[in-house]
Amino acid sequence: MSTLKSKILVVATDLFQTRGINSTGVDTIVAVAGTTKMTLYKYFTSKENLILEVLKKGHEDFQSWLSEKLNTNAKKPSEKLLKLFEFIEEWVTSPNFRGMGFIKASAEFPNEESPVHQLSSEQSREFKQYICSLATEANIKDAEGLALQLSLLFEGAVQAEQMKRGSGAMKYAKKASKILIDGALAD
Amino acid sequence: MSTLKSKILVVATDLFQTRGINSTGVDTIVAVAGTTKMTLYKYFTSKENLILEVLKKGHEDFQSWLSEKLNTNAKKPSEKLLKLFEFIEEWVTSPNFRGMGFIKASAEFPNEESPVHQLSSEQSREFKQYICSLATEANIKDAEGLALQLSLLFEGAVQAEQMKRGSGAMKYAKKASKILIDGALAD
């Protein structure tokens, strides 16, 4: 991938997070990225296309980092579940955490026909599905239910962290997740 | 309050929720409300002022409904805590639920200097504080921690419900809250 395209993606991710998606114009993006609109529209067919690519990259980066961390640091499925929020916390509190795009995007694009909303919605579902697969492997009875609960905790904590960095929300989400997982394992 | 002002508030609440705040123009609001811009700008000094009043009304309506419900239907403090999500679920699944404004607003106005962001942030804090007061009365040891956890669940579930109505997220949030509260009461 061209370095310019990559630079635009990084800058857009940053600005979308700190100023909002709709409030960030392409002129601002190219100015910060140190390039021009012509170049942006060479790599992205439209602003919507740029938004979609920002979302895709953010989700892929997070998902692959997380599953790689879990696979190398935990063996038993139940261990993976229990360590889930530990790594999520590590990701979220890292200095180059740029927010979870799909949470903001689904708020800014509530219309269900919008491609941005659809992608956000799908990413949220995918993440929940990933947790559900971990829960299923760990022989949790109501794997779907636990996955939903953990994803609610996750999304709530990310939102709190986006609202105020360093709020420590994820630390308490981690504690809550341990209680919920232990309870589900005992069922 | 004038019926027109009230009508504008209701319509704006609705449109902000279903189309987003920044994506909803005042022209659309007055058209749906059946009035004109001149009237809107008589009752509200600016669009930002309208947004702030929409947020205030939404939060007041919810908070007063919730505390009244809890005060009449539960006596012991621990009972209030345990019934909290039952009433929240009733509110959220009611047909005229119009979303929790401050959750969407904080996503659309991430800039901490924005008055809209500041009010959203304050409302989130107030809600958490209310839960904390319930937990304190119920003699929970780490009342702050439990309050934070429950508010994370709440915000995550509202977000999920806003993303897809009828997702049943609040039902599972309620179950999770019971587990967390029971655990905290036993400490």
Place this chain on the structure above:
DNA sequence: ACGTATATATACAGGTCTGTATATATATTT
């Protein structure tokens, strides 16, 4: 050195948005 691909600089068309100005209509009060 020459041609080609890539990036820049800049201007602008067409649209949307907020907030105001101007003129008119409808109620209500006296």
Place this chain on the structure above:
DNA sequence: AAATATATATACAGACCTGTATATATACGT
């Protein structure tokens, strides 16, 4: 009936936005 407050209708200025058009510069392969 006259006067006053309230609401409508409509137009518009000024700002912003997306996406494109045009012309120029820079690098690179051959």
